[in-house]
Amino acid sequence: xxxxxxxxxxxxxxWLNAQRQFDNAAAILDLSPGLREVLRDxxxxxxxxxxxxxxxxxxxxxxxxxxxxxxxxxxxxxxIRFHAATDLDEVKALAMWMTWxxxxxxxxxxxxxxxxxxxxxxxxHRELERLxxxxxxxxxxxxxxxxxxxxPDVNTSGEIMAWIMDTISMEAGYSVPAVVTGKPLDIGGSExxxxxxxxxxxxxxxxxxxxxxxxxxxxxxAVQGFGNVGSVSAHLMAKAGxxxxxxxxxxxGIYSEHGLDMDELMAHRTRTGGIAGFPGTRSVSNSExxxxxxxxxxxxxxxxxxxxxxxxxxxxxxxxxxxxxPTTPDADVILEKRGxxxxxxxxxxxxxxxxxxxxxxxxxQSLFWEEGEINERLERILRRAFAQMCEQADSHxxxxxxxxxxxxxxxxxxxxxxxxxYP
Numbered sequence: 001x002x003x004x005x006x007x008x009x010x011x012x013x014x015w016l017n018a019q020r021q022f023d024n025a026a027a028i029l030d031l032s033p034g035l036r037e038v039l040r041d042x043x044x045x046x047x048x049x050x051x052x053x054x055x056x057x058x059x060x061x062x063x064x065x066x067x068x069x070x071x072x073x074x075x076x077x078x079x080i081r082f083h084a085a086t087d088l089d090e091v092k093a094l095a096m097w098m099t100w101x102x103x104x105x106x107x108x109x110x111x112x113x114x115x116x117x118x119x120x121x122x123x124x125h126r127e128l129e130r131l132x133x134x135x136x137x138x139x140x141x142x143x144x145x146x147x148x149x150x151x152p153d154v155n156t157s158g159e160i161m162a163w164i165m166d167t168i169s170m171e172a173g174y175s176v177p178a179v180v181t182g183k184p185l186d187i188g189g190s191e192x193x194x195x196x197x198x199x200x201x202x203x204x205x206x207x208x209x210x211x212x213x214x215x216x217x218x219x220x221x222a223v224q225g226f227g228n229v230g231s232v233s234a235h236l237m238a239k240a241g242x243x244x245x246x247x248x249x250x251x252x253g254i255y256s257e258h259g260l261d262m263d264e265l266m267a268h269r270t271r272t273g274g275i276a277g278f279p280g281t282r283s284v285s286n287s288e289x290x291x292x293x294x295x296x297x298x299x300x301x302x303x304x305x306x307x308x309x310x311x312x313x314x315x316x317x318x319x320x321x322x323x324x325x326p327t328t329p330d331a332d333v334i335l336e337k338r339g340x341x342x343x344x345x346x347x348x349x350x351x352x353x354x355x356x357x358x359x360x361x362x363x364x365q366s367l368f369w370e371e372g373e374i375n376e377r378l379e380r381i382l383r384r385a386f387a388q389m390c391e392q393a394d395s396h397x398x399x400x401x402x403x404x405x406x407x408x409x410x411x412x413x414x415x416x417x418x419x420x421x422y423p
Contacts, residue, residue: 015096016089017304026039038416042096043071046141047065048066055124064114064116065115065116066139067088067092067112068095068111069092069111069112070096072415072416073102073103073415076149077357078150079114079156080116081155082119087117091115096111097346098113100409106385113153114139129163140167144176145363161182164180177363181193181359188359190369191374192355196351196354196378197351198236199351200350200378201233201237201349202233204348211390216241219243219295222296223247223300224248224289224290224299225300226269226300234298235266247275252274253286254281254283255282290314293315298319299327306328307327311331314338314340321342321344347404389404390403
């Protein structure tokens with residue numbers, strides 16, 4: 001293998017990228033070698049292989065993961081994704097990012113993540129339920145309201161969280177609603193949780209525009225990924241005055257320089273199952289969407305979408321990371337040199353885990369809040385975290401990502417120092 005190929009593999013490996021981002025902050029914070037070693041690796045990684053009975057009567061084996069990066073500041077918290085391309089390194093990176101995300105918004109959780117290597121579209125509804133319940137049983141040695149609390153992620157939903165909650169409850173012999181978040185309201189879910197991540201993207205996008213001296217009204221936006229995060233972000237940003245010019249989903253991408261009507265687009269997607277073919281637009285690929293002439297880019301799909309290969313062609317002046325890890329460290333260097341502002345994922349999409357924290361608290365208390373109160377609390381927390389990130393970035397003359405990491409890593413490092421090492 002050539003050295004160029006090795007570099008390319010490293011650039012696409014999310015775990016190596018996550019460690020590199022941590023190392024940048026650790027160097028500025030001057031963390032001790034021992035503390036760096038503790039924080040740059042995961043605490044636990046569980047790999048499970050389990051059979052699922054198919055509707056046709058046969059068995060099929062699946063592989064799944066649950067990784068805890070750090071639990072110094074509280075129980076591990078992180079979603080579960082069902083995706084054919086997920087692997088252990090991806091889940092480890094996502095777990096580390098969750099640690100920094102929770103620390104940045106200052107909620108008392110550590111970071112975790114889970115995944116199953118599967119394309120849910122290939123399973124029937126009953127097969128998906130059986131897979132979910134068996135996976136929940138396999139990882140039950142780790143999860144619990146005081147230890148590790150899963151939530152929805154890519155290709156998982158409130159219904160899937162309900163199956164996990166029910167499985168853990170059946171094995172415990174009593175209902176354990178606080179074992180997962182992102183549940184339906186009927187079984188202890190929280191008002192505002194389904195839209196929380198997209199709402200958070202909108203809040204920090206507005207804050208970033210204010211920092212840059214830009215009026216959100218009329219500011220053009222492209223959103224890559226039109227799932228829960230992307231669609232809610234686009235809808236709420238449009239309500240806030242942004243002009244959404246392009247979006248993409250699994251059926252393709254669409255672009256109109258004059259802007260898209262979000263209500264009509266949502267209705268089109270409901271009718272047709274996708275956004276492709278929306279009247280008055282031209283088709284664009286996912287890669288083309290990233291390079292469109294817009295003011296703001298919201299990558300809300302998967303990791304490594306903006307890399308050294310395309311960072312030089314990005315035309316947006318502001319990137320708000322709705323997805324986890326959409327920008328590689330090499331791309332960050334290029335974007336920073338070009339004067340493009342990046343609001344990092346550990347803040348931009350932290351709305352979901354923040355309202356998951358609210359849900360967990362409500363479940364433990366059996367006392368629930370109204371949606372207006374939840375949205376107000378969310379905005380207050382994200383705006384405070386945004387200000388703290390900017391303060392660190394400005395005082396060290398660094399990017400917003402590094403500013404966010406300086407806040408988050410210091411909080412976890414300080415907590416580790418205060419607790420000490422057992423025994």
